Amino acid sequence: MDDLLTSVRPRTILAEGAVWLPGFVLSEAQALHQAIAQVSAQAPFRHFRTRMGPMSAAMTSCGACGWVADPSGYRYSRTDPQTGQSWPAMPDALRHLAVLAAAEAGYAAFDPASCLINRYGPGAKMGLHEDRDEGMPEAPVVSVSLGVPARFSFGGLRRTDPKRIIELLDGDVVVWGGGSRFAWHGVSPIRETFHQQTGAMRYNLTFRAINAALFRP
Ligand SMILES: O=C(O)CCC(=O)C(=O)O
Ligand SMILES: [Fe+2]
Numbered sequence: 001m002d003d004l005l006t007s008v009r010p011r012t013i014l015a016e017g018a019v020w021l022p023g024f025v026l027s028e029a030q031a032l033h034q035a036i037a038q039v040s041a042q043a044p045f046r047h048f049r050t051r052m053g054p055m056s057a058a059m060t061s062c063g064a065c066g067w068v069a070d071p072s073g074y075r076y077s078r079t080d081p082q083t084g085q086s087w088p089a090m091p092d093a094l095r096h097l098a099v100l101a102a103a104e105a106g107y108a109a110f111d112p113a114s115c116l117i118n119r120y121g122p123g124a125k126m127g128l129h130e131d132r133d134e135g136m137p138e139a140p141v142v143s144v145s146l147g148v149p150a151r152f153s154f155g156g157l158r159r160t161d162p163k164r165i166i167e168l169l170d171g172d173v174v175v176w177g178g179g180s181r182f183a184w185h186g187v188s189p190i191r192e193t194f195h196q197q198t199g200a201m202r203y204n205l206t207f208r209a210i211n212a213a214l215f216r217p
Contacts, residue, residue: 017177020166038088048070060117063115107139110142113209118203122191123192134211135213135214139208144172144207145204149191154184155183
């Protein structure tokens with residue numbers, strides 16, 4: 001079955017430096033779910049409030065720093081503002097898969113400092129944006145999808161550039177770096193469907209190398 005799906009959904013270059021690896025982590029989904037449960041037991045999922053209101057995706061992080069947002073802006077922080085503690089360490093299984101996926105996409109020696117975990121329920125989305133706050137333009141972003149499908153838009157370096165829309169399924173990985181490191185991307189509202197492991201939820205993990213000079217307390 002895996003082989004069939006893999007042949008029907010071959011790896012695809014989305015743009016220069018951006019590769020979609022369908023099903024790349026499917027066989028490790030169980031370990032990924034365990035890692036998410038372990039991280040979120042220490043650093044619970046929460047909906048950050050930005051200037052625009054609460055985000056529809058719930059988030060948590062692990063690693064040396066985590067992504068945080070409040071009405072004053074976005075940043076990477078060494079501590080979880082909700083608990084006042086350091087973010088949980090990045091589980092080895094997560095780091096290992098992210099490094100493997102990066103290498104598979106042509107990025108050797110990827111060293112992620114952080115993994116941001118997004119949890120999307122039905123209707124949750126992520127508006128078009130660029131991942132710009134990492135200060136490591138040479139390192140890619142490695143994005144892992146689990147659970148129900150998502151329509152992912154992947155564009156160019158200008159917000160208005162044409163977008164490719166792909167359906168990300170359980171176990172899919174997208175890696176973007178090089179000429180696509182600052183490509184605009186976003187997630188359409190999640191449709192109400194069911195997945196054996198996650199119910200109505202979709203999880204997305206993005207692994208990022210981050211310049212330590214940018215970590216805030
Ligand atoms: O959920 C996704 O597929 C993308 C998430 C994303 O772009 C981000 O967390 O910056
Ligand atoms: Fe992003």
